[in-house]
Amino acid sequence: xxxxxxxxxxxxxxxxxxxxxxxxxxxxxxxxxxxxxxxxxxxxxxxxxxxxxxxxxxxxxxxxxxxxxxxxxxxxxxxxxxxxxxxxxxxxxxxxxxxxxxxxxxxxxxxxxxxxxxxxxxxxxxxxxxxxxxxxxxxxxxxxxxxxxxxxxxxxxxxxxxxxxxxxxxxxxxxxxxxxxxxxxxxxxxxxxxxxxxxxxxxxxxxxxxxxxxxxxxxxxxxxxxxxxxxxxxxxxxxxxxxxxxxxxxxx
Amino acid sequence: xxxxxxxxxxxxxxxxxxxxxxxxxxxxxxxxxxxxxxxxxxxxxxxxxxxxxxxxxxxxxxxxxxxxxxxxxxxxxxxxxxxxxxxxxxxxxxxxxxxxxxxxxxxxxxxxxxxxxxxxxxxxxxxxxxxxxxxxxxxxxxxxxxxxxxxxxxxxxxxxxxxxxxxxxxxxxxxxxxxxxxxxxxxxxxxxxxxxxxxxxxxxxxxxxxxxxxxxxxxxxxxxxxxxxxxxxxxxxxxxxxxxxxxxxxxxxxxxxxxxxxxxxxxxxxxxxxxxxxxxxxxxxxxxxxxxxxxxxxxxxxxxxxxxxxxxxxxxxxxxxxxxxxxxxxxxxxxxxxxxxxxxxxxxxxxxxxxxxxxxxxxxxxxxxxxxxxxxxxxxxxxxxx
Ligand SMILES: Cc1cc2nc3c(=O)[nH]c(=O)nc-3n(C[C@H](O)[C@H](O)[C@H](O)COP(=O)(O)OP(=O)(O)OC[C@H]3O[C@@H](n4cnc5c(N)ncnc54)[C@H](O)[C@@H]3O)c2cc1C
Ligand SMILES: Cc1cc2nc3c(=O)[nH]c(=O)nc-3n(C[C@H](O)[C@H](O)[C@H](O)COP(=O)(O)OP(=O)(O)OC[C@H]3O[C@@H](n4cnc5c(N)ncnc54)[C@H](O)[C@@H]3O)c2cc1C
Numbered sequence: 049x050x051x052x053x054x055x056x057x058x059x060x061x062x063x064x065x066x067x068x069x070x071x072x073x074x075x076x077x078x079x080x081x082x083x084x085x086x087x088x089x090x091x092x093x094x095x096x097x098x099x100x101x102x103x104x105x106x107x108x109x110x111x112x113x114x115x116x117x118x119x120x121x122x123x124x125x126x127x128x129x130x131x132x133x134x135x136x137x138x139x140x141x142x143x144x145x146x147x148x149x150x151x152x153x154x155x156x157x158x159x160x161x162x163x164x165x166x167x168x169x170x171x172x173x174x175x176x177x178x179x180x181x182x183x184x185x186x187x188x189x190x191x192x193x194x195x196x197x198x199x200x201x202x203x204x205x206x207x208x209x210x211x212x213x214x215x216x217x218x219x220x221x222x223x224x225x226x227x228x229x230x231x232x233x234x235x236x237x238x239x240x241x242x243x244x245x246x247x248x249x250x251x252x253x254x255x256x257x258x259x260x261x262x263x264x265x266x267x268x269x270x271x272x273x274x275x276x277x278x279x280x281x282x283x284x285x286x287x288x289x290x291x292x293x294x295x296x297x298x299x300x
Numbered sequence: 301x302x303x304x305x306x307x308x309x310x311x312x313x314x315x316x317x318x319x320x321x322x323x324x325x326x327x328x329x330x331x332x333x334x335x336x337x338x339x340x341x342x343x344x345x346x347x348x349x350x351x352x353x354x355x356x357x358x359x360x361x362x363x364x365x366x367x368x369x370x371x372x373x374x375x376x377x378x379x380x381x382x383x384x385x386x387x388x389x390x391x392x393x394x395x396x397x398x399x400x401x402x403x404x405x406x407x408x409x410x411x412x413x414x415x416x417x418x419x420x421x422x423x424x425x426x427x428x429x430x431x432x433x434x435x436x437x438x439x440x441x442x443x444x445x446x447x448x449x450x451x452x453x454x455x456x457x458x459x460x461x462x463x464x465x466x467x468x469x470x471x472x473x474x475x476x477x478x479x480x481x482x483x484x485x486x487x488x489x490x491x492x493x494x495x496x497x498x499x500x501x502x503x504x505x506x507x508x509x510x511x512x513x514x515x516x517x518x519x520x521x522x523x524x525x526x527x528x529x530x531x532x533x534x535x536x537x538x539x540x541x542x543x544x545x546x547x548x549x550x551x552x553x554x555x556x557x558x559x560x561x562x563x564x565x566x567x568x569x570x571x572x573x574x575x576x577x578x579x580x581x582x583x584x585x586x587x588x589x590x591x592x593x594x595x596x597x598x599x600x601x602x603x604x605x606x607x608x609x610x611x612x613x614x615x616x617x618x619x620x621x622x623x624x625x626x627x628x629x630x631x632x633x634x635x636x637x638x639x640x641x642x643x644x645x646x647x648x649x650x651x652x653x654x655x656x657x658x659x660x661x662x663x664x665x666x667x668x669x670x671x672x673x674x675x676x677x678x679x680x681x682x683x684x685x686x
Contacts, residue, residue: 240353243311
């Protein structure tokens with residue numbers, strides 16, 4: 049079985065995000081970019097499937113600017129076998145919307161015929177949480193979102209989902225699309241031998257046009273704002289005072 | 301000229317950086333408090349590094365290392381410099397000098413060291429011979445076919461974890477026009493050799509948990525098989541392999557300075573006095589400017605020296621400049637950062653006071669700043685007959 053893992057290049061989670069002066073979005077010029085952390089978990093899961101003998105090939109795909117090549121190299125260094133880069137924008141500030149990404153992924157799936165697509169539940173830049181679901185709809189495949197456990201057994205898979213208020217276990221038919229949550233696994237570091245091998249692994253370059261997908265934005269960003277600054281805390285002298293203050297604030 | 305890192309180098313840097321942040325930082329406060337690394341923790345770090353293929357990455361592939369270039373390895377050292385030295389010791393970079401092992405010594409020392417099975421320590425310094433290595437008193441005398449060693453070494457780092465020691469010992473004197481000159485030989489000494497003892501050393505304010513020890517030799521008998529390189533060839537072995545440790549100090553200093561600087565930058569942006577962030581006062585803002593300028597300069601000096609080594613260009617002077625400048629820059633950066641933190645900089649609630657203490661030794665070990673200046677100036681003046 050082949051595993052397809054879409055990976056997105058996003059602003060590094062350690063970077064303090066700055067909103068552009070015109071409010072059109074977040075400043076991405078000269079900031080550190082990394083693989084979306086949820087996608088790292090997806091790559092890890094794919095490699096574990098391969099190590100467990102349940103998959104025989106892991107293919108990483110990234111859609112975006114040319115620099116996403118670095119993100120794919122990271123996936124290769126973690127242990128993916130090959131990579132596909134779909135160039136869909138020249139400007140680092142142009143985000144490709146979930147529907148366009150899903151359409152391109154659907155074409156890649158047609159070409160590659162994976163048995164499973166493992167994606168992050170959302171990317172930490174726009175938090176859309178939509179690509180996996182849209183891909184499922186486009187392909188007519190089953191889906192298991194927010195996965196914290198995955199157990200593939202022949203032509204079905206058991207997926208534990210992190211839902212509001214608890215865990216839900218579902219069984220889906222293969223092929224399927226799984227979007228992964230934080231607790232599924234802990235991604236490995238790239239080993240030094242794999243880092244050195246990554247360069248020799250194949251990385252195919254395509255464009256959105258090759259797949260006939262129009263990536264023109266359909267959504268308009270009206271405004272981007274910094275979150276409101278947190279008000280300073282106060283130090284209370286006793287439990288009584290704490291309760292009193294909480295009552296004043298209407299919290300109890 | 302091309303100043304960027306390759307994709308591989310970027311990945312090496314980000315992997316080592318994440319490793320240090322996730323596997324080293326969380327244990328630093330405890331090591332600082334107790335002054336030691338629990339055995340199980342050291343071994344756990346070592347095993348992770350072995351699994352990642354980074355252990356002994358400074359060694360060539362034919363002996364089981366990763367075959368990194370000097371530049372790549374310097375990047376690794378730079379990222380490791382961020383973390384506690386007591387803990388990154390277990391990231392395992394055995395002394396390059398082990399490459400001087402003969403074929404029989406390879407199996408006993410070099411290969412087990414590269415595999416992480418045996419750890420080494422290096423002993424040169426003595427109470428009466430620091431910068432002046434040739435002044436050493438520890439000596440070996442022929443007795444039958446063996447050597448009999450007497451004397452001591454002090455300030456020996458990592459001795460508590462070492463299974464064997466690379467020791468420089470005087471094996472004779474040559475009369476030269478400039479006076480008597482000691483001949484020096486390098487020996488491999490196993491822990492537990494009769495007549496050889498490792499004792500607790502001094503308490504250092506720098507690098508808590510990275511302790512130094514005193515070695516004693518009392519009629520310690522060693523066969524010729526323990527000689528590393530040639531008899532009387534100690535300086536040749538030293539000159540061929542020990543440049544690496546000085547570059548390591550430079551790389552460490554740059555990495556540590558960057559970690560420290562991030563604290564200074566954020567504190568200057570967040571700490572408010574007189575109704576504004578202190579970074580807005582020119583007095584503080586300009587300190588930030590000077591610090592980053594010095595750190596970048598130290599970084600480039602260090603990387604350029606490593607690059608020269610890879611090109612087989614003469615690099616003795618350049619390495620000395622990098623060691624000198626980076627270690628002195630680190631001292632200024634940690635001191636200035638502490639100043640920016642005001643009173644809190646001195647408190648162990650923040651790691652600043654520790655960075656400041658740790659920085660002090662970088663100007664002393666592996667050749668003091670004065671000795672580096674000596675190397676640099678002699679390199680330039682000797683050809684001119686001065
Ligand atoms: C914590 C720690 C760990 C160490 N670990 C090791 C180790 O593992 N193995 C090992 O072999 N050694 C180790 N050392 C020793 C270290 O390399 C020496 O401390 C260093 O070489 C300086 O020697 P010294 O301390 O005896 O100072 P000295 O050589 O006595 O120097 C005293 C002062 O005189 C100056 N000076 C000396 N000669 C000259 C000159 N010609 N011109 C101008 N100024 C001069 C020096 O710069 C210095 O300021 C360690 C030291 C420390 C502090
Ligand atoms: C061990 C210790 C004991 C102490 N004991 C006492 C005590 O008994 N009683 C007491 O009242 N206090 C005490 N103090 C407090 C001490 O006086 C303060 O630490 C000192 O005034 C600095 O204040 P701060 O630490 O808050 O630093 P900050 O005022 O926050 O300064 C941070 C940095 O910003 C710089 N800075 C601030 N304003 C400006 C400006 N306008 N222009 C340029 N740079 C600026 C400072 O120089 C410093 O580098 C003690 C402090 C220590 C460390």
